Amino acid sequence: MEIIDEGCGDYAALNDRFSDHLKIMMVTSMFRASETEPLKPLRRRSSSCSNLYDRFDANLISTFRLNQNQRRTSLLRPTRDRRDSILIADKKHSFSFHGSRRKSLSTSDLPGQLKKQKSEKKFSIISQFRPSKPERDMKIIFWGAEQVGKSALLVRFVTGRYISEYSSLVNYTVTKTISTESNVDVKLEVTDPTSCANSGLLKKSSFDLLLLVFDLTNASSFRWIKERAERVKHDMKNNLSVVVLGNKKDLSSRREVSTEEARSFSEDNNWVYFEVSAAELRDSEEDDEELQDHDKSVYDALQTAVTELFHFRRNFGSQKKSSGMSKGGDERPPKRRSSTVQYIYEFASHARKLTLGSRS
Numbered sequence: 604m605e606i607i608d609e610g611c612g613d614y615a616a617l618n619d620r621f622s623d624h625l626k627i628m629m630v631t632s633m634f635r636a637s638e639t640e641p642l643k644p645l646r647r648r649s650s651s652c653s654n655l656y657d658r659f660d661a662n663l664i665s666t667f668r669l670n671q672n673q674r675r676t677s678l679l680r681p682t683r684d685r686r687d688s689i690l691i692a693d694k695k696h697s698f699s700f701h702g703s704r705r706k707s708l709s710t711s712d713l714p715g716q717l718k719k720q721k722s723e724k725k726f727s728i729i730s731q732f733r734p735s736k737p738e739r740d741m742k743i744i745f746w747g748a749e750q751v752g753k754s755a756l757l758v759r760f761v762t763g764r765y766i767s768e769y770s771s772l773v774n775y776t777v778t779k780t781i782s783t784e785s786n787v788d789v790k791l792e793v794t795d796p797t798s799c800a801n802s803g804l805l806k807k808s809s810f811d812l813l814l815l816v817f818d819l820t821n822a823s824s825f826r827w828i829k830e831r832a833e834r835v836k837h838d839m840k841n842n843l844s845v846v847v848l849g850n851k852k853d854l855s856s857r858r859e860v861s862t863e864e865a866r867s868f869s870e871d872n873n874w875v876y877f878e879v880s881a882a883e884l885r886d887s888e889e890d891d892e893e894l895q896d897h898d899k900s901v902y903d904a905l906q907t908a909v910t911e912l913f914h915f916r917r918n919f920g921s922q923k924k925s926s927g928m929s930k931g932g933d934e935r936p937p938k939r940r941s942s943t944v945q946y947i948y949e950f951a952s953h954a955r956k957l958t959l960g961s962r963s
């Protein structure tokens with residue numbers, strides 16, 4: 604896995620844009636553990652990150668100088684021989700931090716170390732997984748009012764970690780591969796766009812899963828979503844699905860939106876609803892059976908949604924965006940149907956009936 608600050612998508616442009624600021628670029632690489640090397644999870648395992656740590660050994664973190672002439676490829680080049688060091692650089696300063704070879708370093712370890720080095724405290728992290736041959740691709744987009752925790756959720760989903768400061772000016776795009784229940788790898792491209800108020804966002808972007816995020820402690824962020832529900836439904840294409848995420852579940856005493864209200868809104872729109880917290884992992888010892896359907900960790904919630912969508916697409920959908928149902932495909936619904944799958948299935952059936960009707 605490589606974690607980079609993707610910025611504007613173009614390093615030169617990013618450099619121009621932030622030329623007055625100290626800008627730290629971080630490239631973090633996590634390599635698959637070799638067969639002879641035991642896996643060392645960075646933290647206590649939980650269902651939300653065991654999948655990640657089962658596959659990767661995160662002990663190489665490097666940061667590189669942001670340089671106008673630097674090319675993306677050089678930024679991403681891993682320094683395998685320096686697994687125990689961190690190099691941090693900006694336009695004026697550069698220094699390295701040498702950690703113990705035995706100590707696994709994590710992305711959330713970095714801010715403290717950066718502070719120690721009197722460096723910029725606020726920086727952004729983006730990750731890019733480079734797994735081997737994922738079977739399918741899926742694009743996911745986060746959408747929601749300001750400060751609801753979109754970036755925090757994205758980073759939690761991808762790295763299993765929580766970092767409290769993110770730049771609102773950065774367009775986060777992440778690729779990550781996850782395994783579905785049937786052990787098929789699905790490559791996800793997850794985006795947290797800079798401008799969430801952008802009215803053309805849904806039309807311009809092509810994606811498979813829309814994550815509508817609101818803050819459970821902020822009623823106006825819930826209204827933000829409600830006000831856009833009709834547009835979302837209107838702009839949805841055949842293969843799209845929507846998941847509503849009520850974030851900041853950990854701040855229960857400040858809650859302004861009830862579970863019932865959010866769930867009923869989501870169900871009215873045939874969307875799946877999860878309550879999550881980017882800041883807090885649910886206890887890994889907790890018995891899954893006892894959890895309410897809507898009460899999931901970020902990873903579990905998204906994996907559930909992706910898995911179901913993936914199964915639907917594999918069984919009924921075409922890989923092509925907005926191409927609707929596959930011709931002549933088996934139309935039986937999957938055995939386990941959540942409301943997401945149920946909705947897509949009904950949508951596809953309806954679309955097909957309309958198509959058949961117009962032919963006759």
Ligand SMILES: Nc1nc2c(ncn2[C@@H]2O[C@H](COP(=O)(O)OP(=O)(O)OP(=O)(O)O)[C@@H](O)[C@H]2O)c(=O)[nH]1
Nearest residue numbers: 749750751752753754755767769771851880881882
């Ligand atoms: N307590 C708590 N705080 C959270 C949680 N998720 C995010 N935050 C905090 O909420 C603030 C906003 O988080 P961001 O991830 O930057 O939110 P955003 O939606 O990406 O914000 P914009 O990019 O400005 O639209 C930050 O201070 C986070 O630390 C959460 O689950 N619990």
